[in-house]
Amino acid sequence: MATIIDGKKCAEKILDDIKNRVSNLTQKPGLSVILVGCDPASSVYVKNKEKKALETGFNSSVYKLPENITKEELLALIEKLNKDDTVDGILLQLPLPKHLNPSDFLDKIDPKKDVDGFHPVNSGKLLNNEKPYAISCTPKGIIRLLESYNIQIEGKNAVVIGRSNIVGKPVSMLLLNKNATVTIAHSKTKNLSEITKKADIIISATGRANMVTSDMVKEGAAVIDVGIIRGNDGKLKGDVDFNSVKDVAGFITPVPGGVGPMTIAMLMENTLELHLLNKENQR
Numbered sequence: 001m002a003t004i005i006d007g008k009k010c011a012e013k014i015l016d017d018i019k020n021r022v023s024n025l026t027q028k029p030g031l032s033v034i035l036v037g038c039d040p041a042s043s044v045y046v047k048n049k050e051k052k053a054l055e056t057g058f059n060s061s062v063y064k065l066p067e068n069i070t071k072e073e074l075l076a077l078i079e080k081l082n083k084d085d086t087v088d089g090i091l092l093q094l095p096l097p098k099h100l101n102p103s104d105f106l107d108k109i110d111p112k113k114d115v116d117g118f119h120p121v122n123s124g125k126l127l128n129n130e131k132p133y134a135i136s137c138t139p140k141g142i143i144r145l146l147e148s149y150n151i152q153i154e155g156k157n158a159v160v161i162g163r164s165n166i167v168g169k170p171v172s173m174l175l176l177n178k179n180a181t182v183t184i185a186h187s188k189t190k191n192l193s194e195i196t197k198k199a200d201i202i203i204s205a206t207g208r209a210n211m212v213t214s215d216m217v218k219e220g221a222a223v224i225d226v227g228i229i230r231g232n233d234g235k236l237k238g239d240v241d242f243n244s245v246k247d248v249a250g251f252i253t254p255v256p257g258g259v260g261p262m263t264i265a266m267l268m269e270n271t272l273e274l275h276l277l278n279k280e281n282q283r
């Protein structure tokens, strides 16, 4: 039976540490979140981020913009926040309404305020194995979970299922930079289970419920489930068939309570780190 990786506990420890550090600061880190439209899942995510930011002792502001906002209006807000010295982190909640192209806006956020690590300067630094100003929260949280449980990365076979810009690609780069041998699988990959069966570490980020089954997993492998899918019963599920995979894997993350809490903890950590960087630059 696998060790269950407790993301909630790990995240709480990190948040307690951040809270302590923030209580000693004269100026509080500032996080600004932009929500366009009223997608129900995005509204819940933004609410949780604001709550956690306030609990951590940050200044938090949420800009709720109408669905039909123009490109120029949204760019003007980003520009205003870029110039505001009290704002350390700017997060543009995705997805955006169809008439807005995310890269038109993500590319305009100051890379030193890009708390999600999506700006090409930050993703480029990751690709070059340089230190980004901020590393994407979910990939960073996944690595932190592996490290917290002393799961060796160097020299191991890691298979990442999913190639999105927000999870699959950046987590693959982080694993590669830590000397894993990385395979990226995606919707067009053939014979997925032959590939996953060779993996010491499987990271699944597809959003397809129960697609990773026990016959795809090598005995003792670490299985990290990024997927969040709301089932017909209203409960959250992941990509991994937890009940069967836990009997084969060495380590496994639950959904909920695995990667999710770490994403929020890394968002707070990134905000604090950018705050310290910005204060340093203002001296």
Ligand code: NAD
Residues within 6 Å of the ligand: 138, 161, 162, 163, 164, 165, 166, 167, 168, 185, 186, 187, 188, 189, 192, 205, 206, 207, 208, 211, 226, 227, 228, 229, 259, 260, 261, 263
């Ligand atoms: P996405 O839709 O952008 O990408 C999904 C990826 O899965 C694609 O690259 C696609 O090629 C791959 N894929 C789809 N079906 C596949 C199949 N049958 N076999 C192999 N690969 C397949 O999704 P995303 O934004 O990367 O998010 C993935 C999941 O992770 C979603 O459920 C999302 O809600 C969740 N997520 C969770 C967190 C968190 O904090 N826990 C953060 C971000 C995303």
